[in-house]
Amino acid sequence: MSIAQNITSIKSHLPEHVKLLAVSKFQSEADILEAYYAGQRIFAENKVQELAAKYENLPKDIQWHFIGHLQSNKVKFIAPFVHTIHAVDSLDLLEKINKEAEKYQRKIPCLFEIHIAQEETKYGFSANEIIHLCKSTNFKNFSNIQICGLMGMATYTDNTEQIRSEFKKLNNLFRYLKTDFFSENSYFVELSMGMSSDFQTAVEEGSTMVRIGTSIFGER
Numbered sequence: 001m002s003i004a005q006n007i008t009s010i011k012s013h014l015p016e017h018v019k020l021l022a023v024s025k026f027q028s029e030a031d032i033l034e035a036y037y038a039g040q041r042i043f044a045e046n047k048v049q050e051l052a053a054k055y056e057n058l059p060k061d062i063q064w065h066f067i068g069h070l071q072s073n074k075v076k077f078i079a080p081f082v083h084t085i086h087a088v089d090s091l092d093l094l095e096k097i098n099k100e101a102e103k104y105q106r107k108i109p110c111l112f113e114i115h116i117a118q119e120e121t122k123y124g125f126s127a128n129e130i131i132h133l134c135k136s137t138n139f140k141n142f143s144n145i146q147i148c149g150l151m152g153m154a155t156y157t158d159n160t161e162q163i164r165s166e167f168k169k170l171n172n173l174f175r176y177l178k179t180d181f182f183s184e185n186s187y188f189v190e191l192s193m194g195m196s197s198d199f200q201t202a203v204e205e206g207s208t209m210v211r212i213g214t215s216i217f218g219e220r
């Protein structure tokens with residue numbers, strides 16, 4: 001199937017309120033444009049340099065999401081234009097994003113990355129760490145950031161029940177944080193979870209943003 005057909009097919013499985021992010025890392029600008037001409041406007045990248053180059057060369061009405069591990073010293077390269085930063089995994093990084101966003105007089109939407117998988121290698125806060133951070137930090141001081149919710153990646157496994165329980169945990173944490181710390185923050189509404197292999201489970205467990213690469217563009 002073509003890129004356009006893949007997008008149509010995935011969208012037919014998504015409820016109206018769930019946003020489809022086309023993960024375009026390693027994909028050529030020609031392939032991204034094919035998705036664009038099929039109506040796709042939200043794309044996601046995980047490398048700063050690659051994102052900055054694609055932003056320069058591609059249509060300006062694309063919403064670019066950053067979904068990779070972000071180093072503080074690279075925030076400045078994407079701060080002027082990035083739509084949402086998904087994987088905030090430290091207070092230092094949040095401070096840096098706030099500072100860079102201030103230079104451009106904008107507010108950057110951010111999600112906290114939560115470690116829900118069993119794999120050791122994945123970044124993100126544990127549930128305890130994020131609760132501690134929320135208790136100890138006044139996010140109102142970050143006037144150039146909108147904290148919009150949580151992001152997570154499930155374990156890479158065929159065990160659907162394990163994946164489901166990890167997404168459930170993330171959603172429970174999301175609702176707990178919303179009630180206890182973000183009840184006055186009308187932006188705290190996003191749960192970024194689900195990739196090509198597990199997005200249907202993620203949607204069933206409350207995802208509002210799915211990040212899909214392979215099922216749109218093919219194997220990388």
Ligand SMILES: *Cc1c(COP(=O)(O)O)cnc(C)c1O
Binds near residue numbers: 215
């Ligand atoms: C690459 C990537 C995806 C997309 O993965 P696919 O399996 O190709 O859909 C989603 N989220 C993150 C954080 C990624 O790095």
